[in-house]
Amino acid sequence: MIRSNVKSYRYRIGKKQYIVIQINQTGKGYADSGKVLASNAVNVQIMKQKGRRSSRKR
Numbered sequence: 229m230i231r232s233n234v235k236s237y238r239y240r241i242g243k244k245q246y247i248v249i250q251i252n253q254t255g256k257g258y259a260d261s262g263k264v265l266a267s268n269a270v271n272v273q274i275m276k277q278k279g280r281r282s283s284r285k286r
Contacts, residue, residue, distance in 0.1 A: 230255055232252070236250070251272075253268065
Protein backbone atom coordinates (compact mmCIF):
# COMPACT_ATOMS: atom_id res chain seq x y z
CA MET A 229 0.00 0.00 0.00
CA ILE A 230 1.34 3.38 -0.94
CA ARG A 231 -1.04 5.76 0.76
CA SER A 232 -4.10 5.78 3.00
CA ASN A 233 -6.46 8.69 3.64
CA VAL A 234 -9.13 8.46 6.36
CA LYS A 235 -11.96 10.90 7.01
CA SER A 236 -14.61 10.47 9.67
CA TYR A 237 -17.88 12.30 10.07
CA ARG A 238 -20.27 12.30 13.03
CA TYR A 239 -23.98 12.90 12.54
CA ARG A 240 -26.67 13.16 15.16
CA ILE A 241 -30.23 12.33 14.20
CA GLY A 242 -32.59 12.52 17.14
CA LYS A 243 -31.02 10.69 20.08
CA LYS A 244 -28.79 8.48 17.94
CA GLN A 245 -25.29 9.29 16.74
CA TYR A 246 -23.90 7.90 13.51
CA ILE A 247 -20.26 7.68 12.48
CA VAL A 248 -19.35 7.58 8.80
CA ILE A 249 -15.77 6.52 8.02
CA GLN A 250 -14.44 7.14 4.52
CA ILE A 251 -11.20 5.32 3.67
CA ASN A 252 -9.28 5.88 0.44
CA GLN A 253 -6.32 3.64 -0.34
CA THR A 254 -3.85 3.50 -3.19
CA GLY A 255 -1.55 0.59 -3.88
CA LYS A 256 0.75 -0.78 -6.50
CA GLY A 257 1.92 -4.30 -7.19
CA TYR A 258 4.20 -5.85 -9.78
CA ALA A 259 6.01 -9.12 -10.37
CA ASP A 260 8.59 -10.31 -12.85
CA SER A 261 6.89 -13.70 -13.06
CA GLY A 262 3.78 -15.13 -11.46
CA LYS A 263 0.80 -13.40 -9.91
CA VAL A 264 0.39 -10.41 -7.63
CA LEU A 265 -2.25 -10.48 -4.90
CA ALA A 266 -3.69 -7.25 -3.54
CA SER A 267 -5.75 -7.00 -0.38
CA ASN A 268 -8.19 -4.21 0.38
CA ALA A 269 -8.81 -5.18 4.02
CA VAL A 270 -9.06 -2.50 6.70
CA ASN A 271 -9.09 -2.83 10.48
CA VAL A 272 -11.26 -0.19 12.15
CA GLN A 273 -11.49 0.18 15.91
CA ILE A 274 -13.98 2.60 17.45
CA MET A 275 -13.41 3.44 21.09
CA LYS A 276 -15.64 5.34 23.44
CA GLN A 277 -14.17 8.52 24.89
CA LYS A 278 -13.77 8.66 28.66
CA GLY A 279 -15.60 11.94 29.14
CA ARG A 280 -14.89 15.50 28.25
CA ARG A 281 -11.74 17.31 29.18
CA SER A 282 -12.37 20.46 31.15
CA SER A 283 -10.11 23.47 30.74
CA ARG A 284 -10.64 24.86 34.22
CA LYS A 285 -8.47 23.86 37.15
CA ARG A 286 -9.89 22.18 40.22
